[in-house]
Amino acid sequence: MDPQQLGFTPQRPVGWLAPLLLLNTGLRTLLAILFGAYLDKRELQNALSGESFEQPGTDGELWLDYVADLGDGFNATYSVAYLLAQPGLEAGGRMLPRGQVLLMGGDQVYPVASGDRYENRTKGPYRAALPEPPADGPRPTLFALPGNHDWYDGLTAFLRLFARRKDGHIGGWRTQQRRSYFAVRLPANWWLFAIDEQFGAYIDDPQLLYFEKAAAALGPDDRVILATPSPTWVKAANKPEAYDSVDYFIRTILAPTGAQVRVLVSGDLHHYARYTGADRELITCGGGGAYLLGTHQLPDSLTVPPKETLTRSASPSREYQIASRYPSAADSRRMSWGVFRRVPARNAGFATMLGIIHTLTMLAMAGAASQGGIFQRLFSIPLVFMLVVILAGTVLFAQPPSANQNKHARHWIIGLVHGFAHIALAVGGTWVWLRLPFHDWTWPAPLILAAILYGPVIAFLATQLLALYLMVASLFDVNVNELFAGQGIEDSKSFLRMHIASDGTLTIYPFGVDKVCRKWHADPDGAPHSPWLLPDEPLTAHLIEPAIVLNGPTGRAVPSKGDVATA
Template sequence: MKVRELREHAKELDFTPQEQVRWLAPRQLARTAVKAVLAAVFAGYSDKREVQEVLDADLLEAPCGQPDAREIWIDYVADVGDGFDATSSVAWTLAEEELLVPRAIEGTDASPAVGDLRLRRGSLLVLGGDEVYPAASATAYEDRMKGPYRAALPKAADPPLMVALPGNHDWYDGLTAFLRMFTQQRPIGGWQTRQTRSYFCVRLPERWWLVGLDSQLGSYFDDPQLRYFEKHLSANLEPGDGVIVCSAEPTWLESVETNADAFNALHWFDRNMIRTRAVPGSKRRVPTHASVRLWLTGDHHHYARYAERLPGDPPGTGVPAPDSRRRQMVTSGMGGAYLAATHRLPAVLPLPPPGSRLREKDPPVAFARMGRTYPDAEESRRLARGIAVPWSGRWLPWRNLGFAKLAAGLHAGLFLLLCFLFALAEGVLRPVDAVRRAGLDDFWGFGAVCLGVAAALFVLGFLGRLLRRILRRLRRRRGAAPPSGPEVATARTALPPSGPAVATLSQALVALAALAITVAIPFPPSWDGWLVLLLCLALAAFLGAFVGSGVFALWVLSAKGGQVAEWQMSGQSIEDHKGFLRLRIAPGGDLTLYPLVLKTICRDWELRDEPSGGKRPVPTGKPAVRLIEDPVVISRGA
């Protein structure tokens, strides 16, 4: 069965399977934009974290019921709750009691080593943010996240603990649905929830700690949250303890690309909650001699790892050799949402970056991007081009039918406007008369005038932007120089300032081409004027839906950074290439990270009867699981 067939059995399944979100569909864009704006405007006035202090919040422990355990397996997955096929494929893989994974790396020609890796299901499942798309609600959580996960693991003899931190999509309703889903200690299938707030602290075996932070759309950490971590984390840290910090977004990337202060909150938390703690009754702080060994996040729907450069490493931007002493920063957001690009990731992250307010207080530490990302840079570029390639199957109008409809309507309206102006230029009253009586010779002059006006507006806009740049540079010369140099990511260049103007001009050219075609068509004189006008509008709408959308896709593909560049992948809603992290803390204290990928997800399902009387969807075949890169070993001590 396909998803559309499963939807017919929603009552028996107790949830409604959903298709992948089409992010460039106009209705979806508008709905998500409105919720994002409302969340940003009212988050400060309805911050539910402030009232969470009245809820009991104890220190969590894993594995559950095993205080003397010396080993634990942990699963980390982020950006789940999108389309049913992708989300359920990942959920079923997580639910397997044991995975047999070839030691050969995905995408390489290396022959596999003898024997497979045997990776046990995590007794702790960490949801790293954005548990539902496109926006949080009780129904969305039920259909897009809870239903698929409950079907993948209806029950377990030893229920794993599930903890979750909210991402920006969870915050779009003010965190209401998130708190109902994850903080009321109700099971989600065979997984058991225990947290009572939107953040958590878990004591792990071998003196490891797991921390989940809620920064409320990247703004700040509230006082109740800080008091919680002071009590349950800082006060209990001992020298040599290792900490895993989970955040909702990779602010270490944003701090180098767009906002030099984006990482400040996490850096402050590391310095004041983990590396030091306050002495009760005084303002003095003392070192804990504990350290963050691993930063985990999602939000960007790919896999990328940055490793700390040690003092003995050679200079440059090369990939440093594996060393368990290195701190790691890992982005893994492939739990269900569309695949994101990796070919624009910076090679080195200096933290704090140039321009940060914390740069003078702490010397910067460089983190280098490791050799393996998923997708790799070459495949990332190839996949990004799919939005502008009609035969790729991921062309913008194919994957976002609503966008094609909107383009058709806009071009029909633009055609009417141009046709009216052409009629005035030809000295006739009705636009249809201009189409029937005029020839291409008459049209070229009109088209040249339109292009001249557009070019003049373009030049004026360019000169205005150039003047603003000159004025900004004059102001900067009077103050501090902006950060610069090779260590600042090239993504700051974003789009050229003329990008939107080029997009508008290209659509105007498509509309002019539609008018030229209609002028060139020899409509029979006996045809009624209304019929001719309808045919012209239909032609303009057709060209707008496909040619206009195709030209827009080419403009999106030309973007080198910024939000428009993100549309290259989000506009395709790529369902394959999903993955998660499996971690193991072994006796002795070393942590091993296994980055796993499902290159192809399951798209065929069958319904099976449940003892409770309902049904659940079961995959007809198990997706193959592969390693993205060799397992990464991280020692507990710095």
């Protein structure tokens, strides 16, 4: 089935180290930080409908699916969408039906939000997975919470796609929300609250008023699933203030009602991880389609809120232990070594940029070496310029935080060491170049030969040096994201399927997809609600860990493991 028949164009995975993308994303991030208050549409949403929603389910029960960090490459995004759209997934000898509600937990599109990107990377694949409402039941409902990538255009495209109540739908899923945040009453005294923290800055006053009104219906017998754009409970380990907004929301909006927040769920980090404590489960599930992020750097325990928080009125700190992660820490470490192979293979543009920078630096060094006198050699304008470019680039790549944050010095130190390593490579390359018989030929012959002979070789060596840097830097918790973003691993995806029973028991089934499908064929004769594209190769999901069962206000139990789930 060609793109015209599909109605969208399947996209390749985003090349996160592409030079223009790095520049574009960096500029958009800077603009969002500088002018975020002017672009913030949450204040304007106060004029829109502010009612909460109710999803009664069937016979007092409800199935709810959760997916986050989708809208990247087609194969990974559609693999997860295809599994979510199936009538059921089998696990442990039991058929788990498709969710009556689908919650998208953030970053519905990459790299930056726009109408075309949502159409080709998100809406198109999900419409292809479930083109029409199922014939054997009610149309499932879709809610979406924005992440930072959804915010890069000020939330314009997000609201146009997900906040159209009248006849709003994405394939077989209908949309109901009118704002970027929402409250949903679920069966058996359960509630879903989803808050929008624009880039983690704060929760705006109209949003707080909306949730105060919704929380008026809560009481001590109610339990809450709280969805957030980012797992700030994890990020607070290095940045204590990261959890302040979530803690403020819990203690000022939810805690006074007596309701218990039993589950915190988020995407943003592209893996699955669950921390468990006496009062609640903290779940990260960002495996909807974006590149895999490793898990071996995750701390074994968390103190939430962190004791270092500057908020004096913060909730009492509690300890949470990691209960499960996917991929496993051992698999994550093994995958990290693929950086030496995948970075050069998947980032041709970045390798070319490194080759150009190193070639120009070598020519500047060679030119300085041919000049007379130490002063002229060390301070030739082209050479100084290239050295500044290298050092500034490597320090910025290390992403040093502000000076008032913990462990900020290591970013500067590691960035400078990385820069001097590239300078040392350039010195070695220059030494070799000056011993070649044609280095002093008449200009522009040296430039042409350098581009043809020297450039490709030094580009490969420079990417290997970058890969080595990423491996070493990750040991100090620096550039861990880039270590995996540069590899663009599409496999090891994850999503949640939750079940609320009529007696109030919440069961969470975390599914993992070890290998996404990369070959599809059209099914033009299928039923109206059946997927347009079917997998040519096996596509299966399995339970990452035993299902998590929450009984009553505080009780928790974990049953035995399930088997592989098949669509």
